[in-house]
Amino acid sequence: MPLEPLLPLFHRLNREHFGAALAPGGLPLVSVRWSDGRMRRTAGMYRFGRRADGSELGEIVLSRPLLEPLPRQATWSTLCHEMIHAWTHRVLVVQEVHGPHFRARMAAINAAQSEFQVSVRHRYPLPAGTAPPRWLARCPNCGLSAPYRRRVRGLACRLCCERLHGGRWHASCLLSFEQAA
Secondary structure (H helix, E strand, C coil), X not given: CCCCCHHHXXXXXXXXXXXXXXXXXXXXXXXXXXXXXXXXXXXXXXXXXXXXXXXEEEEXXXXXXXXXXXXXXXXXXXXXHHHHHHHHHHHCCCCCCCCHHHHHHHHHHHHHCCCCCCCCXXXXXXXXXXXXXXXXXXXXXXXXXXXXXXXXXXXXXXXXXXXXXXXXXXHHHECEEEECC
């Protein structure tokens, strides 16, 4: 399926699900673009910070290799997911990843429409030629495992942190990494 322009879709989703808060006065708080083809493992990302010249950076980047062969709903879902990140950061001024504000907005969007479903994690097929993950992270409490391409220090099982520690990070939920077969 050919890629659709992202800015009109951004403005539509912004009006329908964010009360136009991500583009006050019609000017987007973040830029939106397709990747240059190098994003091969993640469907999208929200980046923020400062550029080398000191100017402010805020952008949503969607993966051309992952989303191009998929139905349009995958693009809509991924863009909306990243827009929730931008909304919590730029509008609510809250530093969280997939925390309560993110999950509440995601649930509200999913309840308000049936065209697509926003989720915390996508299970899109990886493009051909993508190397398999090198690491497998396993939770010592629930035994859940997930593939990773690199080891991540201080990463804890979100489900167990929520279930056992009221949603707060706890060392007893640290994931152990072992090389994937």
